[in-house]
Amino acid sequence: xxxxxxxxxxxxxxxxPGKAQKQYWIDLWRYRELFYFLTWRDILVRYKQTVxxxxxxxxxxxxxxxxxxxxxxxxAGMESGDVPYxxxxxxxxxxxxxxxxxMSESGQSLVRNAGMVSKVYFPRLIVPASSVITSLVxxxxxxxxxxxxxxxxxxxxxxxxxxLPALVTLAFGAAFGIGVWVxxxxxxYRDFRFIIPFVVQFGLYISPVGFASSxxxxxxxxxxxxxPMVGVIDGFRWAVLGxxxxxxxxxxxxxxxxxxxxxxxxxxxxxKTEKTFADII
Amino acid sequence: xxxxAIKVENLSKQYIIGRHADKGDGLRHVIQxxxxxxxxxxxxxxxxxxxxxxxxxxxxxxSFEVGVGExxxxxxxxxxxxxxxxKVLSRITEQTKGRITLRGRxxxxxxxxxxxxxxxxxxxxxxxxxxxxxxxxxEIKRKFDEIVEFAEVAKFLDTPVKRYSSGxxxxxxxxxxxxxxxxxxxxxxxxxxxxxxxxxxxxxxMDEVSKQGRTVLFVSHNMATIARxxxxxxxxxxxxxxxxxxTDDVISEYLAEGARESAIPLYERADRLGNGKxxxxxxxxxxxxxxSVDHLASGHALRLRVHYRWExxxxxxxxxxxxxVSRDETVQFVMSSSMSTGEPIQLxxxxxxxxxxxxxxxxxxxxxxxxxxxxPNLNETFDxxxxxxxxxxxxxxxxxxxxxxxxxxxxxxxxxxxxxxxxQGAAQTTPVDDTGHRRQAS
Numbered sequence: 001x002x003x004x005x006x007x008x009x010x011x012x013x014x015x016x017p018g019k020a021q022k023q024y025w026i027d028l029w030r031y032r033e034l035f036y037f038l039t040w041r042d043i044l045v046r047y048k049q050t051v052x053x054x055x056x057x058x059x060x061x062x063x064x065x066x067x068x069x070x071x072x073x074x075x076a077g078m079e080s081g082d083v084p085y086x087x088x089x090x091x092x093x094x095x096x097x098x099x100x101x102x103m104s105e106s107g108q109s110l111v112r113n114a115g116m117v118s119k120v121y122f123p124r125l126i127v128p129a130s131s132v133i134t135s136l137v138x139x140x141x142x143x144x145x146x147x148x149x150x151x152x153x154x155x156x157x158x159x160x161x162x163x164l165p166a167l168v169t170l171a172f173g174a175a176f177g178i179g180v181w182v183x184x185x186x187x188x189y190r191d192f193r194f195i196i197p198f199v200v201q202f203g204l205y206i207s208p209v210g211f212a213s214s215x216x217x218x219x220x221x222x223x224x225x226x227x228p229m230v231g232v233i234d235g236f237r238w239a240v241l242g243x244x245x246x247x248x249x250x251x252x253x254x255x256x257x258x259x260x261x262x263x264x265x266x267x268x269x270x271x272k273t274e275k276t277f278a279d280i281i
Numbered sequence: 282x283x284x285x286a287i288k289v290e291n292l293s294k295q296y297i298i299g300r301h302a303d304k305g306d307g308l309r310h311v312i313q314x315x316x317x318x319x320x321x322x323x324x325x326x327x328x329x330x331x332x333x334x335x336x337x338x339x340x341x342x343x344s345f346e347v348g349v350g351e352x353x354x355x356x357x358x359x360x361x362x363x364x365x366x367x368k369v370l371s372r373i374t375e376q377t378k379g380r381i382t383l384r385g386r387x388x389x390x391x392x393x394x395x396x397x398x399x400x401x402x403x404x405x406x407x408x409x410x411x412x413x414x415x416x417x418x419x420e421i422k423r424k425f426d427e428i429v430e431f432a433e434v435a436k437f438l439d440t441p442v443k444r445y446s447s448g449x450x451x452x453x454x455x456x457x458x459x460x461x462x463x464x465x466x467x468x469x470x471x472x473x474x475x476x477x478x479x480x481x482x483x484x485x486x487m488d489e490v491s492k493q494g495r496t497v498l499f500v501s502h503n504m505a506t507i508a509r510x511x512x513x514x515x516x517x518x519x520x521x522x523x524x525x526x527x528t529d530d531v532i533s534e535y536l537a538e539g540a541r542e543s544a545i546p547l548y549e550r551a552d553r554l555g556n557g558k559x560x561x562x563x564x565x566x567x568x569x570x571x572x573s574v575d576h577l578a579s580g581h582a583l584r585l586r587v588h589y590r591w592e593x594x595x596x597x598x599x600x601x602x603x604x605x606v607s608r609d610e611t612v613q614f615v616m617s618s619s620m621s622t623g624e625p626i627q628l629x630x631x632x633x634x635x636x637x638x639x640x641x642x643x644x645x646x647x648x649x650x651x652x653x654x655x656x657p658n659l660n661e662t663f664d665x666x667x668x669x670x671x672x673x674x675x676x677x678x679x680x681x682x683x684x685x686x687x688x689x690x691x692x693x694x695x696x697x698x699x700x701x702x703x704x705q706g707a708a709q710t711t712p713v714d715d716t717g718h719r720r721q722a723s
Binding site: 011012013014015016017031033034036037040041044045048049113115116117118119120121122275276278279 | 374375398418
């Protein structure tokens, strides 16, 4: 059969149980447009039937910044050194907000797209990944706002700002790594629907968003850096504000290692359970 | 047909079903396991403790081959494994054993409108749905006008689909799917959407697809559709491949099998659904004098007496009983206790329910009866048996016109309803035409 002449476009696919399909990654590439369309859909849908539309992407972080500035900078009287407090807050808040929305969105993404998962084939990894990208778009808008606020205060960042993309990548990796784990787990255990908002809320207080991580005693710094967002947020402050905001290098290295481990194990677990998604979702 | 498009070898799919839904499932159990051996637990993925779970083979050692350009029908009762087979073939879920070889790009259509988002406009959904089904953006763009024209929604392209009528919605969804151009197409019961006109259009499209030399696997309960589209069919039963051959043979075997099964006493039948709290034991067909009969004439009174036993531990509750009368897998009408009286019936430990038809509204033929006993809100099925009984209807004077069979040329006119036709002088009326929906037996 297979020795008959066929057009080269016709490819043979063999499906066998338990075999790691090498075409998985090829499929992932082949379905890159779906990736794009899912991201596009999520962005499009989010601001449908709202009066101000995409302006919400601007209003939301701006309001949060004002509230945090008021509570921590004004009421609690936190020190901000020679840097305007709003910039100090935003430098921490933006990566945190990106991380927390990306993580919870991608964690819930599979269950939210249950219809698609149970009715049509595509590499499932696309779903949590595209949710993270969607959040990244929001983050980019927020970065533009940060630039605006900095311009308002006539604050010029130092050369360290070139490291910003690397730090965004790290936050992206952290959100993706956890999101992949959670999305696969949530297919069976809907308990995570309740766990995630709690983690996000709790995380805001244990991450150095409202304060600087130099508050933490030196002997605890490494342990504190188990939270990958500590490295990211500190790095952000250092990259944008420079000066006295220094990066705790062992902590940052640990963040990178942890994030890589999270992504690797997440994808491994995801791939392992992926084939049963349609049966149990 | 020397080229093989699909080759299935010893395909089996096992499902694990929880014996006790509330026992051992959930996070608490998993955390316990995880604490005792976290690595082993993660390595096992979602596999669970075998002691609390039962195995169920949805597909059991199935092998067949499909040549390039063949259109194959898959026939079987509910639960026979048809949908599972399609899901495994389209890679939505993985088989437990066996091997599938696919040659060519495959697209599956298990549901119409997968990935449609209610907030998005028709235009946006065409792109999204196309991408979900595996089309590229260029491909969708090229087909866009054709899709819109086929769906007849040009005016509403920029309206969110949540404001579409359900007819428009399925038309658009089917239109996108119909313009897929894979080498292998897998279709599950999706043609039964929309109104008559659109259904005919869908069938036409399917005809066209199969004539383009594409390989199609097609699942339907509608024997007429299968007979029209497929030359060869496969019959599944309880996960096993029972028959593989010319469609006409397979369909007649399928219908005959249903009839054979109904020869087994109802209380012994194994092919039942429901939680077993009640058991339908016997169905009798009685004529207007209360005599047990096995066939009746159109227009005569019919009394269906369904005997049951309540086997639950609790007291017999109020319940709903309904009977579905169908012909060649097409529902003709439904009788239901709540529909006719507006109230549930009170079950006894042992008893019977009579469903009474003052005048049988069926033309001659063989009809199947499905009976279901359920809780009044239908949340809980106590017992249900498809093909619980077959009965024959012979021609009778339904309309009281004095003629037993009004017109020789009528074949399967559906359900007979009392009506009159009045002729008036001036206006010319066009004769009623056959809808063309059903294929005439040739």
